[in-house]
Amino acid sequence: MKTRAFVIALLCLICSGCAAPLQKSNLTPGMAKTRIVKGETSQNDILEVFGPPNIITRNKSGNEVWTYDKVSIDTSSSGAYGTLVVIGAGSESGSVSTRTFILMIEFGENDIVDDYSYRSSAF
Numbered sequence: 417m418k419t420r421a422f423v424i425a426l427l428c429l430i431c432s433g434c435a436a437p438l439q440k441s442n443l444t445p446g447m448a449k450t451r452i453v454k455g456e457t458s459q460n461d462i463l464e465v466f467g468p469p470n471i472i473t474r475n476k477s478g479n480e481v482w483t484y485d486k487v488s489i490d491t492s493s494s495g496a497y498g499t500l501v502v503i504g505a506g507s508e509s510g511s512v513s514t515r516t517f518i519l520m521i522e523f524g525e526n527d528i529v530d531d532y533s534y535r536s537s538a539f
Contacts, residue, residue, distance in 0.1 A: 442466055443486045445536055448519055452532050459527040466519070475522060479530060484519040514539055 442465055451457070451465045462482065469482035490513045515538045524530030 441486060443484055443517055443519065445517070445534060448532065448534050452521065452529055454529055454531060457529040459523060462521060462529070469521075480523045480527075482521045482523070484517075484521075486517045488515045488517075489513070490515075 447465065452462070459482075466484055470485045471483040473481050473483070475481050492511055515536070517534065517536045519532065519534045521532040522530045
């Protein structure tokens with residue numbers, strides 16, 4: 417009975433790694449450069465391209481500022497595995513890389529983009 421429970425638990429653990437892939441995000445430096453035009457792009461345009469912001473604040477002038485913050489973590493691994501139903505053994509080596517992207521958009525009169533800036537990093 418214990419062996420059967422172990423096998424079921426092992427199968428659940430293996431299948432949990434087969435999750436659906438994440439949707440691709442429009443939140444990139446290229447999209448910001450091509451889709452945001454100071455003095456022309458509206459809040460509705462921004463919502464259509466990037467979706468709702470993570471944070472909404474106001475600056476010293478009282479203008480609304482939308483902040484988008486995206487963190488991506490990529491992992492890669494390589495290794496050799498030898499697995500038995502009851503006993504598993506293997507060795508693995510891998511790497512992890514993290515990318516961040518922060519987009520801040522300031523809106524002026526009539527909810528039109530007054531200014532925007534972004535920061536991108538990878539490590």
